[in-house]
Amino acid sequence: MTLNVAEHVSFERARENLDMKNPSSGSPVHLEHVVSIFPDHQAPDDTIWENNSLQNPRNWSSSKKNAQILMVAFHSMMGTFMAAGIIPAYDTFAEDYNITVPDASYLTSFQILLLGLSPLIWNPITAIYGRYPVTLFSVFGSMICNIGGARCTSYGAQMATRVITAFLISPPIGNGSGVITELCEPEHRGKKLGWWTLMTTIGTPAGPFFMGFVIKNIGVQWIFWIFAIINLCQFLFYLAFGDETIYNPENERQTTGVWGKMIPRKISSHSLKLQDIIAPFSLAQYPRILIAACAHAITFCYANIALVVEMPIAFGEKFHFDAQQIGLQFIAIVIGCVLGEQVSGPMCDWFLGRVQHATTWNVTPCVGAAIASFGNQMQTTILTTFAVESKKERASQVGVFVNICRQIYGFLGPFYFPDMFTTLGLGGASGVMVAVIAGCALFPIMAVQFVASRSDKH
Numbered sequence: 001m002t003l004n005v006a007e008h009v010s011f012e013r014a015r016e017n018l019d020m021k022n023p024s025s026g027s028p029v030h031l032e033h034v035v036s037i038f039p040d041h042q043a044p045d046d047t048i049w050e051n052n053s054l055q056n057p058r059n060w061s062s063s064k065k066n067a068q069i070l071m072v073a074f075h076s077m078m079g080t081f082m083a084a085g086i087i088p089a090y091d092t093f094a095e096d097y098n099i100t101v102p103d104a105s106y107l108t109s110f111q112i113l114l115l116g117l118s119p120l121i122w123n124p125i126t127a128i129y130g131r132y133p134v135t136l137f138s139v140f141g142s143m144i145c146n147i148g149g150a151r152c153t154s155y156g157a158q159m160a161t162r163v164i165t166a167f168l169i170s171p172p173i174g175n176g177s178g179v180i181t182e183l184c185e186p187e188h189r190g191k192k193l194g195w196w197t198l199m200t201t202i203g204t205p206a207g208p209f210f211m212g213f214v215i216k217n218i219g220v221q222w223i224f225w226i227f228a229i230i231n232l233c234q235f236l237f238y239l240a241f242g243d244e245t246i247y248n249p250e251n252e253r254q255t256t257g258v259w260g261k262m263i264p265r266k267i268s269s270h271s272l273k274l275q276d277i278i279a280p281f282s283l284a285q286y287p288r289i290l291i292a293a294c295a296h297a298i299t300f301c302y303a304n305i306a307l308v309v310e311m312p313i314a315f316g317e318k319f320h321f322d323a324q325q326i327g328l329q330f331i332a333i334v335i336g337c338v339l340g341e342q343v344s345g346p347m348c349d350w351f352l353g354r355v356q357h358a359t360t361w362n363v364t365p366c367v368g369a370a371i372a373s374f375g376n377q378m379q380t381t382i383l384t385t386f387a388v389e390s391k392k393e394r395a396s397q398v399g400v401f402v403n404i405c406r407q408i409y410g411f412l413g414p415f416y417f418p419d420m421f422t423t424l425g426l427g428g429a430s431g432v433m434v435a436v437i438a439g440c441a442l443f444p445i446m447a448v449q450f451v452a453s454r455s456d457k458h
Contacts, residue, residue: 082207133263138169140235178399204305292386
């Protein structure tokens with residue numbers, strides 16, 4: 001969106017002031033959704049942040065802040081969990097709907113695409129009407145669609161429920177970074193962003209891992225019933241513990257209690273415009289954010305999505321695994337993600353030294369998947385935090401931009417993965433992916449880190 005000169009100067013001064021610590025309180029203040037998204041907002045003074053209102057997130061207890069972050073992180077996980085959770089059911093879908101297995105895989109591919117694009121719409125809506133009512137609508141609508149998915153008898157109907165579910169469940173995948181930026185002090189922000197990125201990443205392998213047991217033992221339809229039950233539990237948790245994380249002191253909620261939080265209302269005088277939807281793309285002008293987002297997207301595609309897509313095909317064809325046995329193979333990716341998050345800070349060098357000697361497990365492909373997931377989770381947390389910190393006054397938009405890059409690039413992968421693996425074999429295809437990661441992700445991010453460190457010194 002376009003700002004005039006006076007607004008630009010006011011915005012830059014507000015950024016400088018609000019990025020510093022408040023002299024009276026000694027705690028940092030943040031600007032998410034206050035001046036960066038809406039040009040008609042003037043820079044707030046300290047009285048906006050220093051008051052005793054219980055609606056001000058700065059006055060919440062640490063336990064309440066952590067509860068909001070954990071609920072948002074789990075919500076983000078459910079988006080990828082539900083998209084990938086149907087992977088072990090591809091053969092069953094192909095038989096029930098009289099389609100091919102590649103056609104069945106599109107049920108996941110289009111969810112990946114929607115999970116990337118939908119936050120473009122949800123992010124400006126939440127900035128105007130608040131995150132809390134949108135979140136409630138998100139999980140309730142997803143629950144209804146999953147109930148519909150359990151009753152579907154045709155491929156077209158199932159595709160419709162999956163697409164709508166992906167659209168509805170997606171808000172926190174984009175604005176989770178904004179929630180964490182607002183609720184966390186800078187010294188804790190990287191850790192809490194790690195919670196969010198880990199849950200989002202781990203949903204992809206965890207979905208097929210758990211749903212493989214469900215398909216084998218109680219049937220495909222129960223995938224969707226379980227999704228619906230989880231959504232219902234999310235809805236109840238949001239009612240019990242959730243609250244609005246966007247604070248506008250000039251438009252505080254007057255009605256107290258649960259009903260007061262649930263009723264949608266405008267918390268900003270701003271009206272939704274097309275510029276608000278496309279605003280995250282303007283972040284492409286900042287090399288720190290663009291290169292970090294692209295490097296993350298490429299690595300995520302080949303160290304996560306490629307494994308998730310290829311493992312059912314490879315193990316199913318070679319070993320004739322059933323849905324439960326295929327699902328079990330994803331435990332390697334889950335373990336890699338969890339370990340990668342635990343050591344994405346100072347312990348990474350120590351653990352990598354240990355991994356080099358961990359060769360006693362003879363299930364070589366699963367070991368490789370675990371190590372790839374380990375590295376993927378490390379780069380996810382580090383690069384996402386780096387991008388957010390590079391433009392933290394637009395943290396939610398940064399989260400949306402990073403998510404778009406990741407999901408669109410990941411969406412394209414399944415269309416060429418089968419042909420690439422068939423033509424080049426597993427070894428040749430792996431070599432191509434390593435070369436792409438090195439040339440298009442590793443070296444560019446090394447360059448931007450080098451330039452950023454030199455510029456910060458000056």
